[in-house]
Amino acid sequence: MLSRTADNLFWMCRYLERAENTARMLEVNLQMSLLPQDNQTRDNSWRAILRLSELEQAFDTEYSSTTPRDVLHFMVRDPANPSSIYTCLRAARENARSVRGSLTTDLWETHNFTWLELQRLLAEGKPERHPGEFFEWVKFRSQVARGVTEGTMMADESMCFQRLGINLERADNTARLLDVKFHEQAQGEAQAQGELNLSRTEQVQSAPSRHSAHSEFYRWSAILGSVSALENYRKVYRDVITADRVAELLILRADMPRSLLACVLAVSADLKRIANADSAETERRAGKLAAELQFGRIESILEDGLHPFLDRFLKQINDLGNRISQDFLVPLSA
Amino acid sequence: MKDQTPASTRAYDEMVDAHGTVRPHYRAFERWLSEQSAEEMVTRRLEADINFRRVGITFSVAGDEAGTERLIPFDLIPRVIPASDWRILDAGLKQRVRALNRFIHDIYHDHDIVRAGKISAAQIFTNAQYRPEMQDIDVAEDIYCHVAGIDVVRAGAGEFYVLEDNLRVPSGVSYMLENRKMSMRLMPEAFSRIKVEPVAHYPDLLLDNLRECAPRGSDDPVVVVLTPGMYNSAYFEHAFLAQQMGVELVEGRDLFVDRNTVYMRTTHGPQRVDVIYRRLDDDFLDPLAFRGDSVLGVPGLLSVYRAGRVTLANAIGTGIADDKSIYLGVPDMIRFYLGEEPILNNVPTWQCARPDELSYVLANMHELVVKEVHGAGGYGMLVGPASTQAELEAFKRRVRANPSNYIAQPTLALSTVPTYVESGIAPRHVDLRPYVLCGKEINTVPGGLCRVALREGSLVVNSSQGGGTKDTWVLEDESC
Numbered sequence: 042m043l044s045r046t047a048d049n050l051f052w053m054c055r056y057l058e059r060a061e062n063t064a065r066m067l068e069v070n071l072q073m074s075l076l077p078q079d080n081q082t083r084d085n086s087w088r089a090i091l092r093l094s095e096l097e098q099a100f101d102t103e104y105s106s107t108t109p110r111d112v113l114h115f116m117v118r119d120p121a122n123p124s125s126i127y128t129c130l131r132a133a134r135e136n137a138r139s140v141r142g143s144l145t146t147d148l149w150e151t152h153n154f155t156w157l158e159l160q161r162l163l164a165e166g167k168p169e170r171h172p173g174e175f176f177e178w179v180k181f182r183s184q185v186a187r188g189v190t191e192g193t194m195m196a197d198e199s200m201c202f203q204r205l206g207i208n209l210e211r212a213d214n215t216a217r218l219l220d221v222k223f224h225e226q227a228q229g230e231a232q233a234q235g236e237l238n239l240s241r242t243e244q245v246q247s248a249p250s251r252h253s254a255h256s257e258f259y260r261w262s263a264i265l266g267s268v269s270a271l272e273n274y275r276k277v278y279r280d281v282i283t284a285d286r287v288a289e290l291l292i293l294r295a296d297m298p299r300s301l302l303a304c305v306l307a308v309s310a311d312l313k314r315i316a317n318a319d320s321a322e323t324e325r326r327a328g329k330l331a332a333e334l335q336f337g338r339i340e341s342i343l344e345d346g347l348h349p350f351l352d353r354f355l356k357q358i359n360d361l362g363n364r365i366s367q368d369f370l371v372p373l374s375a
Numbered sequence: 376m377k378d379q380t381p382a383s384t385r386a387y388d389e390m391v392d393a394h395g396t397v398r399p400h401y402r403a404f405e406r407w408l409s410e411q412s413a414e415e416m417v418t419r420r421l422e423a424d425i426n427f428r429r430v431g432i433t434f435s436v437a438g439d440e441a442g443t444e445r446l447i448p449f450d451l452i453p454r455v456i457p458a459s460d461w462r463i464l465d466a467g468l469k470q471r472v473r474a475l476n477r478f479i480h481d482i483y484h485d486h487d488i489v490r491a492g493k494i495s496a497a498q499i500f501t502n503a504q505y506r507p508e509m510q511d512i513d514v515a516e517d518i519y520c521h522v523a524g525i526d527v528v529r530a531g532a533g534e535f536y537v538l539e540d541n542l543r544v545p546s547g548v549s550y551m552l553e554n555r556k557m558s559m560r561l562m563p564e565a566f567s568r569i570k571v572e573p574v575a576h577y578p579d580l581l582l583d584n585l586r587e588c589a590p591r592g593s594d595d596p597v598v599v600v601l602t603p604g605m606y607n608s609a610y611f612e613h614a615f616l617a618q619q620m621g622v623e624l625v626e627g628r629d630l631f632v633d634r635n636t637v638y639m640r641t642t643h644g645p646q647r648v649d650v651i652y653r654r655l656d657d658d659f660l661d662p663l664a665f666r667g668d669s670v671l672g673v674p675g676l677l678s679v680y681r682a683g684r685v686t687l688a689n690a691i692g693t694g695i696a697d698d699k700s701i702y703l704g705v706p707d708m709i710r711f712y713l714g715e716e717p718i719l720n721n722v723p724t725w726q727c728a729r730p731d732e733l734s735y736v737l738a739n740m741h742e743l744v745v746k747e748v749h750g751a752g753g754y755g756m757l758v759g760p761a762s763t764q765a766e767l768e769a770f771k772r773r774v775r776a777n778p779s780n781y782i783a784q785p786t787l788a789l790s791t792v793p794t795y796v797e798s799g800i801a802p803r804h805v806d807l808r809p810y811v812l813c814g815k816e817i818n819t820v821p822g823g824l825c826r827v828a829l830r831e832g833s834l835v836v837n838s839s840q841g842g843g844t845k846d847t848w849v850l851e852d853e854s855c
Contacts, residue, residue, distance in 0.1 A: 044641055045629050142615070
């Protein structure tokens with residue numbers, strides 16, 4: 042298929058997935074902020090969202106405070122924010138529009154309708170008045186698009202490029218989510234460690250307290266909630282929620298849809314399907330990364346430090362994205 | 376705004392005759408319509424609007440920086456054409472396009488028509504639309520205008536006139552197809568009662584036609600649609616046609632030339648391209664040959680084309696034949712090349728380049744439609760009866776400054792078809808653009824794009840000037 046078409050499909054899916062992830066994060070944070078907590082903790086949790094997407098700087102140049110209202114405005118409708126839901130959905134639709142001839146009518150109309158509806162919802166102030174409903178809607182539209190894709194698009198190369206976009210974006214998001222949550226914990230803001238033995242390198246030592254165990258539960262159930270994994274966790278572990286199990290579920294479980302391993306396995310499989318004369322090295326790197334996760338143990342990952350692990354993982358994911366671009370999407374002329 | 380009533384009252388109403396009787400070919404539809412409640416029709420009209428927006432059948436307005444996407448209003452009441460009328464139109468269109476194609480071939484080869492004194496050499500060789508690069512170049516199957524859109528109107532007592540020939544990159548065919556889809560969706564019972572000739576096979580005909588015209592030696596030719604990109608006003612149509620034909624929609628940057636061959640960049644490396652259905656003007660096709668600042672084209676494309684190793688549809692240089700000054704000569708062209716009498720009439724036309732005709736035009740401008748010779752899309756034209764004194768004077772100054780750039784035609788009382796307007800249903804002026812595909816054979820699909828001027832009394836149907844569209848129903852037989 043045309044390289045530019047593949048590129049547009051790839052980014053169409055990446056942006057839609059990013060919008061969904063942003064909505065998921067904001068939704069969970071909003072729910073968290075309803076729990077009793079002091080202002081400091083509340084503001085910190087909103088800062089964390091910005092940190093997660095590496096947007097603190099961009100935010101601070103535009104806004105003077107970090108109220109929930111500011112962060113929501115920035116993350117939902119600010120066109121200057123490259124990761125706002127508005128920007129992502131617009132980019133997804135622009136990409137869809139430039140390849141609308143390669144999409145089934147159903148899929149194109151799904152993207153187009155999402156965009157038209159978004160404009161209406163923003164105009165009537167939906168995100169401010171009913172943020173929960175609005176985030177639900179964003180998630181729903183992204184899920185509808187995936188369903189329509191699966192239900193109507195040919196299972197050919199174009200499907201592979203779309204899935205690559207989704208899985209790379211997802212892996213990136215889950216890794217960041219874990220990183221930020223563990224970082225918060227490492228900082229010992231809630232003076233907590235629960236049953237978790239955090240990495241030696243980070244040397245966090247603080248005494249667990251009853252209060253902290255309590256907030257631990259909410260912290261980890263929040264992260265599970267944001268990737269719709271609460272039920273999955275219960276099903277897999279049938280036990281209380283602990284940090285190391287959450288990490289295991291979201292990093293190493295192949296059967297957990299948004300885990301790092303599931304995403305990398307999918308990327309690796311799709312790379313095999315679309316292989317061309319230039320892509321052997323990319324395929325090898327994806328396969329190696331998948332193998333590392335497949336045969337990894339959560340104990341040793343945590344022992345060596347989760348942050349360095351995730352940091353390395355994000356670099357590897359980024360590298361795969363760049364290599365896919367080079368091998369397939371913008372090949373040098375001739 | 377003065378003196379436009381005569382044109383409207385005199386206009387030929389396609390649905391109802393002078394005695395208020397519904398014409399036979401409209402009876403079945405009229406009967407169906409009379410059975411519908413006003414609310415049902417309002418609901419249908421709303422549904423049409425919502426659907427067109429959801430499908431994204433929009434166009435961008437030239438010069439609108441914000442890139443606003445607008446809908447072209449769709450009117451539910453179809454324009455119905457009886458089979459007998461269509462037979463005449465069809466024969467006339469094919470005849471006309473056959474002659475035009477012969478003309479372009481002649482202009483870029485032996486110039487028989489010039490030597491025979493039918494058209495002056497100056498009219499051809501000093502015309503900006505004449506492309507010297509095409510002189511003595513053989514194109515595949517001698518086909519130049521693979522796709523033609525011929526604008527036809529009815530006036531007077533209902534006779535057909537050809538208003539203009541569009542032989543470069545005529546657009547609008549996607550509206551013909553989408554309008555039909557929409558009417559079938561909204562008025563299925565009407566279709567079950569009235570036998571309407573289908574149009575949905577147009578993309579298949581087009582693909583066949585394009586493949587037939589591939590360079591010699593390519594047995595499984597690769598066809599692509601070349602678009603200027605998603606900000607072009609007709610982008611929807613480009614994507615639509617590519618999808619319907621199942622071929623790639625490419626932009627200039629997706630193509631490159633290597634060793635006298637055109638390739639597209641794919642995820643599996645370069646792939647050869649044989650036929651380019653280009654929706655890009657000549658000027659932008661190849662920055663090495665034409666406009667150097669064009670980023671939309673493909674460097675080196677012209678040399679591959681001249682070597683006969685790629686087909687461009689339409690060919691380069693077809694603009695010479697749809698120029699409004701050449702338009703005058705089409706009836707003669709038909710006699711000259713085909714030895715036949717033209718089936719369809721031209722609209723009588725004055726050329727401002729001729730001093731006696733210029734003085735007539737200046738003296739009678741308030742009754743005439745004056746157009747730029749190279750203009751298109753309803754820009755740069757003046758409708759005399761609908762213009763103020765100041766507008767007339769201003770336009771006269773422009774014509775005097777450069778007479779050869781203008782032609783004038785009588786203000787035709789274009790026929791009207793009932794149309795939904797704010798106050799209910801009222802007659803509005805229409806035109807018709809049928810599409811003619813020229814390959815080894817010449818084909819049409821029964822119908823075309825019917826454009827309607829939504830403002831009362833207005834004769835300008837262009838979408839850029841607030842026109843709307845209608846579905847065109849060519850009836851299958853005489854039984855109505």
